[in-house]
Amino acid sequence: MNNAYYPNPYKRKAKTSYLKKLSMQLSIVLMILLVLILLKYTSGKFSAGINEKLRSTFYSDMTNKTEDAFKNMNPNFNEKIKKIFNKPGNSSFKIDFLPVDGIVTCEYGKRINPVTNNEEIHTGIDIDSPEGKNVEAVYDGVIEKVMDDKFLGTAIVIKHNDEFETIYGHLSKVNVTEGQNIKTKDVIGLSGNTGVSTAPHLHFEVHKNGKPVNPVDYLTNK
Secondary structure, eight states, X not given: OOOOOOOOXXXXXXXXXXXXXXXXXXXXXXXXXXXXXXXXTOOXXXXXXXXXXXXXXXXXXXXXXXXXXXXXXXXXXXXHHHHHHTSGGGOSOOBOSOSSXXXXXXXXXXXXXXXXXXXXXXXXXXXXXXXXXXXXXXXXXXXXXXXXXXXXXXXXXXXXXXXXXXXXXXXXXXXXXXXXXXXXXOEEEEEBOOSSOSSSEEEEEEEETTEEEOGGGGBSOO
């Protein structure tokens, strides 16, 4: 049995081709560096313009290649980036003030319902306020709905953008109509005690993509 080793000519050819390619790439990089160095030490508007053009082209090319590399490694690259920048802390939707003057008496999250005595998820915050106090829109938007709800009583829904809505419940009076454009701090109604409520207050919710989220996460002055 012949155990002699015979080199694979294909492997040798592939290795040679790779080395040639690498050598060519290094030569191009060195040429670019040489041109940039010459331009750096050359005065005049013409050389400055060329320098800026080369720099812009170089950075643009590198940015595109980096982005393409990430996309190839992970097809969901764009969606993941959106999720990162759509977190509460990064969102452009901010609340600079509470919609009514008062103290938050019940926070968002698990609680014992004061009416039913059952544990539930409180989908907003309750702000203690006497009946008849001005309730203000916390952000620009459009009045999406004015309703009489079994639990929230007289309530207003404001659509702020494709993601965010706010809800104002237990109102005694409404000052707006559906489809009306409103601005931040516009008085949209008065606080009250309508619906399922044990005392006058405002129930306030923030919804993101149709789901309730903690309004406190969006307050700029916590």
